[in-house]
Amino acid sequence: MPIYELPEDGIRSRPIYRPMQPDVAARFHLMVAEGAGSEALAELHEKLPDDARCSIHYLAGGDGPDGSDRLMQLRCEQTRLHFDDGQLADALRRHLESAAMGTRLYVAGSEDFIWRMAAVGISCGMSEEEIHVERRGSRARPVQCVHCKTRVEGVTTNIYTCPGCGQHVTVRDHFSRRLGAYQSVCVDAEAPGELPPIEEIYR
Amino acid sequence: MTGQFNIPVRVTRIEQVTPMIRRFTLERYDGGQLPGFSGGSHVVVTMRGDDRIHHNPYSLMGSPDDKRHYQISVRRDDEGRGGSLFMHTRVAEGDTLEVAPPTNLFALNRLAKRHILIAGGIGITPFMAQLHELRRAGADYQLHYSFRDQENAAFRNELEAACGRRITTYDASAGEFVQPGQLLAEQPLGTHVYVCGPKGMIQAVNDAAFELGWADSHVHWEEFAAPPVGKPFRVVLQKSDMEVTVPGSSSVLEALEDAGLQPNCLCRGGVCGECETVVVEGEVEHNDHFLPDDVKQTNSRMMICVSRARSERLVLDL
Ligand SMILES: Cc1cc2nc3c(=O)[nH]c(=O)nc-3n(C[C@H](O)[C@H](O)[C@H](O)COP(=O)(O)OP(=O)(O)OC[C@H]3O[C@@H](n4cnc5c(N)ncnc54)[C@H](O)[C@@H]3O)c2cc1C
Ligand code: FES
Numbered sequence: 001m002p003i004y005e006l007p008e009d010g011i012r013s014r015p016i017y018r019p020m021q022p023d024v025a026a027r028f029h030l031m032v033a034e035g036a037g038s039e040a041l042a043e044l045h046e047k048l049p050d051d052a053r054c055s056i057h058y059l060a061g062g063d064g065p066d067g068s069d070r071l072m073q074l075r076c077e078q079t080r081l082h083f084d085d086g087q088l089a090d091a092l093r094r095h096l097e098s099a100a101m102g103t104r105l106y107v108a109g110s111e112d113f114i115w116r117m118a119a120v121g122i123s124c125g126m127s128e129e130e131i132h133v134e135r136r137g138s139r140a141r142p143v144q145c146v147h148c149k150t151r152v153e154g155v156t157t158n159i160y161t162c163p164g165c166g167q168h169v170t171v172r173d174h175f176s177r178r179l180g181a182y183q184s185v186c187v188d189a190e191a192p193g194e195l196p197p198i199e200e201i202y203r
Numbered sequence: 204m205t206g207q208f209n210i211p212v213r214v215t216r217i218e219q220v221t222p223m224i225r226r227f228t229l230e231r232y233d234g235g236q237l238p239g240f241s242g243g244s245h246v247v248v249t250m251r252g253d254d255r256i257h258h259n260p261y262s263l264m265g266s267p268d269d270k271r272h273y274q275i276s277v278r279r280d281d282e283g284r285g286g287s288l289f290m291h292t293r294v295a296e297g298d299t300l301e302v303a304p305p306t307n308l309f310a311l312n313r314l315a316k317r318h319i320l321i322a323g324g325i326g327i328t329p330f331m332a333q334l335h336e337l338r339r340a341g342a343d344y345q346l347h348y349s350f351r352d353q354e355n356a357a358f359r360n361e362l363e364a365a366c367g368r369r370i371t372t373y374d375a376s377a378g379e380f381v382q383p384g385q386l387l388a389e390q391p392l393g394t395h396v397y398v399c400g401p402k403g404m405i406q407a408v409n410d411a412a413f414e415l416g417w418a419d420s421h422v423h424w425e426e427f428a429a430p431p432v433g434k435p436f437r438v439v440l441q442k443s444d445m446e447v448t449v450p451g452s453s454s455v456l457e458a459l460e461d462a463g464l465q466p467n468c469l470c471r472g473g474v475c476g477e478c479e480t481v482v483v484e485g486e487v488e489h490n491d492h493f494l495p496d497d498v499k500q501t502n503s504r505m506m507i508c509v510s511r512a513r514s515e516r517l518v519l520d521l
Contacts, residue, residue, distance in 0.1 A: 025413065025416055026416045027415060027416035028416070096392055097391075097392075098391075099391070099392045100388075100389050100390060100391065100392065101387070101390045101391070101392060101394050101415060101416070101417050101421065102415050102416030102417060103392055103416075104416075104418075122314070124316070124392055124393055125314060125315060125316035125391075125392055125393015125394070126392060126393065127314075127418055127420040127421060128420075129418040129419065129420045130418045130420075
């Protein structure tokens with residue numbers, strides 16, 4: 001079961017996200033979310049078999065709704081709330097380092113969040129097949145400038161000024177799974193200062 | 204159709220390892236470097252017998268760092284079509300053979316946190332090359348090696364010297380057997396299991412892994428399967444405008460090669476996908492592990508290295 005699909009036409013590297021489905025072959029389900037991702041976890045939990053073993057890590061606060069109460073009600077071996085995502089990532093790593101084969105990781109939240117948490121799973125030796133992701137909440141994009149490699153989280157406009165090199169860069173649809181980021185390239189290389197209209201398109 | 208080019212090699216050394224197994228050391232005929240390989244690779248050896256040409260895959264078991272030599276071990280199979288017997292009875296030191304460049308369909312996963320290697324009998328060969336890589340990388344691994352009895356425990360001393368406490372051996376004659384369910388239980392995340400041995404052993408490891416919730420991508424197996432035999436049938440090659448008879452003891456691929464053609468192929472065991480061929484007409488007896496079931500049902504494609512005809516005639520887009 002692939003964790004996401006690639007569009008058949010157009011930009012092949014732009015992921016398409018679908019609602020997560022539980023992998024019923026698994027022995028343990030580890031669920032991680034931030035903000036609006038709590039809804040995705042609640043829906044996923046609903047679909048789990050009754051005797052399924054699971055735990056939840058949730059990043060409360062941040063932007064988006066706080067789903068803590070909802071998640072605390074779900075039947076689970078452990079539900080842990082975190083207040084910053086570095087702390088969550090550390091807790092996730094510790095959890096995975098002591099986890100056994102047969103575990104699946106499910107991550108829901110903004111694109112930036114899900115790919116950073118998926119990367120924790122990959123670095124613990126998980127394969128893509130064992131990691132399921134779903135985007136919920138903001139469509140803001142994590143972007144890396146191709147010129148100076150400066151990364152910016154939560155870009156909502158088609159064009160922004162790169163804080164690293166100061167150039168006007170446009171957000172492309174090419175998503176690098178390795179970096180967990182879209183790429184941006186200079187828009188006004190030919191005629192500096194001449195920019196197409198700036199629009200907020202990733203909300 | 205673009206067949207692979209063969210490399211002429213000279214047999215520099217033959218060792219009788221057990222009553223059934225011989226190890227062959229090969230070097231390039233012109234003394235040059237051989238193509239590099241990674242642990243788990245095999246080469247297809249071409250043997251020119253009196254009444255037939257054999258193309259058998261054999262796993263490379265020497266060190267991937269040795270660019271001058273390949274080593275293979277062949278278990279004598281008296282039930283087979285004669286390839287392994289040829290290696291045992293006709294090949295002498297100094298003789299020449301041909302090998303195709305190595306292909307790897309059984310590679311180690313480089314991101315794995317732990318490797319569990321399970322070998323049954325001659326299935327130890329691909330692991331012997333992989334062990335070089337694992338030891339060089341300082342990887343966390345375990346080798347579980349089962350054999351019929353002490354007399355047939357090929358390479359046991361070498362393996363014990365190389366692996367120390369990481370090897371566990373199982374002597375079937377003493378009632379010792381690998382227990383996949385126990386071996387795979389409670390393994391840390393990031394563990395990969397690799398199995399090479401008899402069909403039943405491969406199945407048992409796959410079943411245990413599935414039962415324990417392992418993702419398929421962490422389970423690797425190689426079966427030393429030979430093309431199944433069956434009834435003879437005729438194959439019509441539409442593009443080449445030829446008709447060839449496939450004898451009961453040859454695969455379609457072998458029959459086409461005997462007719463002078465060079466169809467694409469790599470593994471000759473129905474796993475790599477290289478020999479996939481469009482079927483224009485006829486019913487196929489699918490024996491491969493490559494095509495998805497729904498494709499198999501439509502009879503629109505076949506893997507000519509292992510699959511045969513159910514009908515008397517097959518028309519292929521070749
Ligand atoms: C990837 C790969 C790697 C391999 N690596 C090794 C290795 O390292 N060492 C090694 O020894 N082998 C290895 N093999 C197996 C090897 O390629 C040969 O299959 C084996 O040596 C037997 O060859 P053969 O020509 O004697 O018999 P084959 O003709 O290949 O026959 C093998 C078996 O097929 C059946 N069979 C064949 N013809 C008939 C018939 N007419 N009637 C009934 N049954 C029949 C029998 O069960 C027989 O025992 C590997 C195979 C693969 C696919
Ligand atoms: S040659 Fe590999 S599937 Fe046929």
